[in-house]
Amino acid sequence: MITATVIIIGGGPAGASCAGELRKNSIDTLILDKALFPRQKLCAGWITPTVLTELEITPGDYPHRLLTYQRLLFYFRGIRVPARTRQYSIRRLEFDEYLLKRAGVPVYQHHVSHINKSGKGFIIDNKYKCTYLVGAGGTHCPVYKTLFTDIHPRDPKRLIATAEEEFPFNWADPECRLWFFDRGLPGYAWYVPKQNGYLNIGIGGKQAALKKRGETINTHWRHFITMLSKTGPAMKHQFSPRGHVYYLRGKSDRVQRGNAFITGDAAGLATRDMGEGIGPAIKSGKLAARAIITGMPYSISSVNHWSIPGMLLPDALSGCRQG
Numbered sequence: 001m002i003t004a005t006v007i008i009i010g011g012g013p014a015g016a017s018c019a020g021e022l023r024k025n026s027i028d029t030l031i032l033d034k035a036l037f038p039r040q041k042l043c044a045g046w047i048t049p050t051v052l053t054e055l056e057i058t059p060g061d062y063p064h065r066l067l068t069y070q071r072l073l074f075y076f077r078g079i080r081v082p083a084r085t086r087q088y089s090i091r092r093l094e095f096d097e098y099l100l101k102r103a104g105v106p107v108y109q110h111h112v113s114h115i116n117k118s119g120k121g122f123i124i125d126n127k128y129k130c131t132y133l134v135g136a137g138g139t140h141c142p143v144y145k146t147l148f149t150d151i152h153p154r155d156p157k158r159l160i161a162t163a164e165e166e167f168p169f170n171w172a173d174p175e176c177r178l179w180f181f182d183r184g185l186p187g188y189a190w191y192v193p194k195q196n197g198y199l200n201i202g203i204g205g206k207q208a209a210l211k212k213r214g215e216t217i218n219t220h221w222r223h224f225i226t227m228l229s230k231t232g233p234a235m236k237h238q239f240s241p242r243g244h245v246y247y248l249r250g251k252s253d254r255v256q257r258g259n260a261f262i263t264g265d266a267a268g269l270a271t272r273d274m275g276e277g278i279g280p281a282i283k284s285g286k287l288a289a290r291a292i293i294t295g296m297p298y299s300i301s302s303v304n305h306w307s308i309p310g311m312l313l314p315d316a317l318s319g320c321r322q323g
């Protein structure tokens with residue numbers, strides 16, 4: 001049996017930031033992740049200045065691709081609305097591996113299937129044993145499924161369906177563009193250039209609302225690609241988008257049960273307006289770590305429910321260091 005005081009399931013932004021805090025406080029911690037890093041994570045890779053503040057780095061400290069936008073271009077049913085704001089893009093493949101290495105705890109590649117309680121602690125797949133268990137395994141996190149479905153129900157109306165693709169592309173247009181509600185999409189589509197010749201395009205919308213309209217996210221993907229090829233850059237690219245689902249912030253804030261905690265997408269913490277999940281994952285991971293370190297209850301009341309107010313007033317709301 002491999003034992004640790006804390007076992008974190010999932011080495012994405014939530015798990016890595018939780019592990020980093022615990023390690024700084026000399027708490028014996030390990031991470032289990034089914035994937036070998038660097039691993040692909042479907043995500044547009046847009047991050048806010050607050051994310052860098054939470055990570056205690058400036059853009060110049062980040063060792064991989066990071067593109068700075070001085071504004072975002074919003075489109076509402078064809079009307080272009082530029083918003084002055086400083087935002088960034090990264091590639092998740094690089095960002096998540098960087099965070100995980102930085103955390104500095106042992107990482108085991110293991111797909112977690114069974115979690116059993118053992119006194120106040122837990123046994124995982126009859127192989128790993130811990131006193132504290134942190135669920136950071138994203139939407140399908142086994143900690144959520146085993147221990148939290150009754151006290152932290154997820155609202156099907158807040159389930160987001162997505163389709164996206166990230167690919168090498170020599171873009172000439174460096175703007176980050178977001179199209180809201182085109183053709184009744186209950187969500188938005190994005191064009192997110194990355195530094196040094198990568199591009200991420202994608203689309204996300206509320207699954208239940210799409211179903212009500214007799215549509216799928218793929219219906220809107222096809223419209224989006226047609227629109228881009230008519231009005232945007234001519235892309236000689238054979239698209240094969242992939243999809244993933246995740247939850248926007250719900251009503252329940254019950255994210256601790258005894259010595260078990262859920263963070264990030266496992267707790268469904270993406271912001272209600274933009275579906276921003278990286279910042280909430282990092283923040284909640286750190287908060288869970290603080291609860292374990294101090295023995296105080298774990299609360300996510302300080303994790304933002306919304307992105308847009310902070311995005312448009314980044315200095316005022318985040319007090320961030322900007323490079």
Ligand SMILES: Cc1cc2nc3c(=O)[nH]c(=O)nc-3n(C[C@H](O)[C@H](O)[C@H](O)COP(=O)(O)OP(=O)(O)OC[C@H]3O[C@@H](n4cnc5c(N)ncnc54)[C@H](O)[C@@H]3O)c2cc1C
Binds near residue numbers: 111162164204
């Ligand atoms: C298409 C798309 C675009 C997005 N764009 C943005 C964006 O631009 N900006 C933003 O802020 N947010 C975005 N999000 C949301 C963001 O990606 C997530 O909220 C964020 O990744 C959550 O981080 P996490 O650490 O909670 O989970 P994840 O990053 O999903 O990490 C979970 C980890 O757990 C591991 N795992 C899962 N199950 C198991 C298991 N059984 N055993 C062991 N390991 C397991 C996985 O391998 C994974 O490494 C987007 C999401 C999607 C789907």
